[in-house]
Amino acid sequence: MAATATWRYRGDPEAEQPAVLVRFSNGRLQRPDAMRFTVYRNRDAAHPRKKHRRILVSETERLSYVGNNFGSGVLKCNSLCRYFIGVLDKDSGQMEVYNAEIFNMQPLLSDNLLPDDTKEYQNKSYREKMDLCIEAFGTSKQKRALNSRRMNAVGNDILNTAVTKAAANIIDAKGVTALIQDVAQDDVQNISVFLPPCNEDADKPENVYKFEDILSPAEYEALRVPAAVFVNITPEEITKKTEDKSHCSFVLEELKFLPDDEKRRDHKARCLWFLDTLIKFSYLKVIKKKHPMGPECPHIISRKLMKNFTSLTYNNGRMMDIAKAMRLKVSKAKALLGLENDQNHKLGTLSLPLPVQKASGNQQKRRKMN
Structure with a gap:
């Protein structure tokens, strides 16, 4: 006769703290047992929304990772679905079911773990992000090309400023009406x-x-x-x-x-x-x-x-x-x-x-x- 199991819903494992499920955006961990996790909660416990905000930080020997359940980078699946995790007692056949929440962990290349720092990076254009990568990891040839492009951009800005200033001086000296008559x-x-x-x-x-x-x-x-x-x-x-x-x-x-x-x-x-x-x-x-x-x-x-x-x-x-x-x-x-x-x-x-x-x-x- 096949063994049967029953389950019982327990809610949050801790007070207002669901179980945490994590996934890493840049690959698969080789030693998941060596990970260390820390959860940061919002201090404003009276606010109906802010009291549920969490920042999850994990560290390895090489990199630090950060994930959160609020802001523009949060996974949309958290707002569309509910997740649960079950713990099965094989001896009694009893499964305890708890609320769970998924965190998308991204590598953090800074010692400052505040989310505002990552927000500024996310707001940069694709070209700006590529320039930052070239500055950090690019070859000598790529860095020279980057410096040359930036110098050209500065030169164009100087030229445009000079032309704009010269045009403004001509308009002030001669007047718009006189210029229109000259064109005609x-x-x-x-x-x-x-x-x-x-x-x-x-x-x-x-x-x-x-x-x-x-x-x-x-x-x-x-x-x-x-x-x-x-x-x-x-x-x-x-x-x-x-x-x-x-x-x-x-x-x-x-x-x-x-x-x-x-x-x-x-x-x-x-x-x-x-x-x-x-x-x-x-x-x-x-x-x-x-x-x-x-x-x-x-x-x-x-x-x-x-x-x-x-x-x-x-x-x-x-x-x-x-x-x-x-x-x-x-x-x-x-x-x-x-x-x-x-x-x-x-x-x-x-x-x-x-x-x-x-x-x-x-x-x-x-x-x-x-």
Whole structure:
């Protein structure tokens, strides 16, 4: 017949002191019988919470360990579960059951056993803890790298402090309003780098920009040969080019009304040919280093395009932003051939008075053309 055992609940082994179960966070003990334990209780026995606080300290020949049942490092299982320990008398078959509490023992690398010292260490970042380990146990190479990083951090702090102080001095001396005006003026100057000089006091639209600032005499002369196809163009050729969509619709429309006077006709043909080349150039995705617009384009014109229109553009090359920067009045295009149903097409007109120029940060965006 199998032996039977009975158990009896005894509560705490001592007054308000459960039995202690311990576990060590850094491994398994080789000689558990050589451990010495000490329990520290909170003096405030009248406080309903503090009177149950305990600090458990254990010592070995090499290290000291500490654990507690309160604070941020306490095991959550103590608040979610109840633990018991039973002592069995094999002769009588009687088991005495007592309340128990688990303590997580951690090595303490200090002679001071107060929990506030460990709290400061726990609040440090992972990088700070690693630096402390390098200081104590790191190799010479690791320590040199640590010192170098700390010196760089100090240098950066000094530089940031100096920059902040200099900026504060400038603001105090000049004022925020004046600085904002300077930034706005810089934006306007940046725009003017890429556009011909603008005469805001002009009395006629043709005097707002000087023709020589757009096309130099040498460039204008170079346009004589390629623009000859426009000078001698026939209505049939204009119709065919319209069907082929080989030119800008504005250029094709203006070719219908070339002046009869030979000199004026040649001048307008050169301007239209240069405008048409500019528009075609703006749609290129890949630019060849030699003859980007074909061999019929004069070398001086190709060089002008590559120099002025491949490094910097406005807002990813939107023609709308360029038109506004040139102080053109933008309106919907009307009665242009082939654009009757195009609601997105706009017409830029140079007229007086000039629209107010507004500098925008988006106008400084740049892109490289491959």
